Amino acid sequence: MAKRKRASGKKLGHDPFKDMDLDWMEEEEPAVEMAAEKAEASAITSEPAPTAVPVTAVASPPRPEATFHFPADFKWGVATAAHQVEGDNINNDWWAWEQEEGHIKDGGQSKRACNWWENAEADFDRAAKLGLNAMRLSVEWSRIEPRPGEFDDAALARYSEMLQGLRARAIEPMVTLHHFTNPLWLVDEGGWENPETVDRFTRYARRVVEALGQHCDLWCTINEPNVYGFLGYVDGTWPPGQPDQKTAMLVIRHMLLAHAAAYWEIHDVQPDARIGLAHNMRILDPADPGSRLDRRAAKVADRVFNQAILTALTKGRWTLPLGFGLAWKLRGTLDWIGLNYYTRDLVAFDRTQKESLYTRRLHARDAELLDGDYGEFYPHGIFRCLKRLDRLGLPIYVTENGIPDDDGDQRPRYLLTHLHEMWHAVQLCYPVMGYYHWTLVDNFEWAEGWSLRFGLYSLSLKNKSRKPRQSAQLYADLIHANAITPQIIDAYAPQLRAELLPG
Ligand code: FCB
Numbered sequence: 001m002a003k004r005k006r007a008s009g010k011k012l013g014h015d016p017f018k019d020m021d022l023d024w025m026e027e028e029e030p031a032v033e034m035a036a037e038k039a040e041a042s043a044i045t046s047e048p049a050p051t052a053v054p055v056t057a058v059a060s061p062p063r064p065e066a067t068f069h070f071p072a073d074f075k076w077g078v079a080t081a082a083h084q085v086e087g088d089n090i091n092n093d094w095w096a097w098e099q100e101e102g103h104i105k106d107g108g109q110s111k112r113a114c115n116w117w118e119n120a121e122a123d124f125d126r127a128a129k130l131g132l133n134a135m136r137l138s139v140e141w142s143r144i145e146p147r148p149g150e151f152d153d154a155a156l157a158r159y160s161e162m163l164q165g166l167r168a169r170a171i172e173p174m175v176t177l178h179h180f181t182n183p184l185w186l187v188d189e190g191g192w193e194n195p196e197t198v199d200r201f202t203r204y205a206r207r208v209v210e211a212l213g214q215h216c217d218l219w220c221t222i223n224e225p226n227v228y229g230f231l232g233y234v235d236g237t238w239p240p241g242q243p244d245q246k247t248a249m250l251v252i253r254h255m256l257l258a259h260a261a262a263y264w265e266i267h268d269v270q271p272d273a274r275i276g277l278a279h280n281m282r283i284l285d286p287a288d289p290g291s292r293l294d295r296r297a298a299k300v301a302d303r304v305f306n307q308a309i310l311t312a313l314t315k316g317r318w319t320l321p322l323g324f325g326l327a328w329k330l331r332g333t334l335d336w337i338g339l340n341y342y343t344r345d346l347v348a349f350d351r352t353q354k355e356s357l358y359t360r361r362l363h364a365r366d367a368e369l370l371d372g373d374y375g376e377f378y379p380h381g382i383f384r385c386l387k388r389l390d391r392l393g394l395p396i397y398v399t400e401n402g403i404p405d406d407d408g409d410q411r412p413r414y415l416l417t418h419l420h421e422m423w424h425a426v427q428l429c430y431p432v433m434g435y436y437h438w439t440l441v442d443n444f445e446w447a448e449g450w451s452l453r454f455g456l457y458s459l460s461l462k463n464k465s466r467k468p469r470q471s472a473q474l475y476a477d478l479i480h481a482n483a484i485t486p487q488i489i490d491a492y493a494p495q496l497r498a499e500l501l502p503g
Helices: 031-041 091-100 114-128 153-168 182-189 199-213 224-236 245-269 292-315 380-390 411-427 468-482 486-492 493-502
Strands: 075-079 134-138 171-177 217-222 273-285 335-349 359-362 396-400 432-437 457-458 466-468
Touching: 075 171, 075 468, 091 182, 091 468, 114 134, 114 153, 114 466, 114 468, 134 432, 153 171, 153 199, 171 199, 171 245, 182 457, 199 245, 217 224, 217 245, 224 245, 224 273, 224 292, 245 273, 245 292, 273 292, 273 380, 273 396, 292 335, 335 380, 380 396, 380 411, 380 466, 411 432, 411 468, 411 486, 411 493, 466 468, 468 486, 486 493
Parallel strands: 075 134, 075 432, 134 171, 171 217, 217 273, 273 335, 335 396, 396 432
Antiparallel strands: 335 359, 457 466
């Protein structure tokens, strides 16, 4: 993919609309047209309709109006991961981890998950009805290579069928090659602690692209090396559950080297491939901005979690805590960068917390919190991350963004405010190419089991039936309009009017 070039002399970070006279835009759209459009967009499924407020019922005294348009070729997707949706992934380390007591909240297990291995297509239909033109999904290494060097053609054929199913519905697939799970045989051989895993991953990546490249050219090598390293090897709440910081850094280094090696290997098979990596970024602000120690603690935490990986991948340099010196093999191995953004933490200096580099995480006193202590509701964070990623000069995909919200009372506002922040980034010419909401249907949320519900659709664990939450219709309306419109705001989150349409 041609990298988007900046017009020379264009000052990024400058708001092009700031001093413009926009009064002419204030004329209202005829209500009839809007109602017709709305009716067309709302025929999502024969499943229970989400409870949207009909647009025509919204009173419309003269009020500030503005429509926040997205580029015509913008990608609107959802993101998923194999282990969380497929079911019966019995040959990987997460399955084994789930079988041991105490590892998963409420004793949850992935079991049949969302039954995608048998019938992902039912959810592809839902995605198509929402109007999505993109979907991020992952392939499961333990299915594709059940024994070292032995590839399962039937598994690859099933994935090929899925990708064709997406294409047939005009949905562009983005395929992730590694999303947290490892074949058990790989774990037996030392997993990501073993430097040989770099070659094994590269061989697997090559085989996948040879088999599936006909139906996909957008690849995400590895999902969130930082989360993988921290939860498995610092926190120890994920497999292999062996807290040891040095090993954590070694594992992340190997993952980045594997990404780079796979990058060249994939391009060898498919020269036009577009290859990136999904990076989880958390906003880490000082708890007390007036305290030098807190500022320092936040900076350290940010370097460790957010920056070191970006520096390694773009500058070809290991920085602490990953190490020192050159990482030249990593340079130039991103055609795009993926942002997974959810929330922010405040960071305080705490001399008792040696294990976490003398830092302690907390929430702002007035912050609205997400379910399950997942973090703060902090939409501006997505803008701040995009601003930072813009400096890399690469196309950006928001490869994940979403909220655990079973009763759906926060998701409409979460979606609208985060998309509004993303819109702002687009206006400033940050090269944001697409957005993948996490996620379509509630799925197996790792150590949180089934307790955190991220879906636009809820899932019944008993009979696996799906029911659209109100945000499913909201997302469909946003995609249909390719914009955030005042009518959408009024219909789904009128309390945001003052914030999004200040007049
Ligand atoms: C991300 C993971 C994804 C899912 C969401 C909620 O960090 O990549 O698999 O668990 O969080």
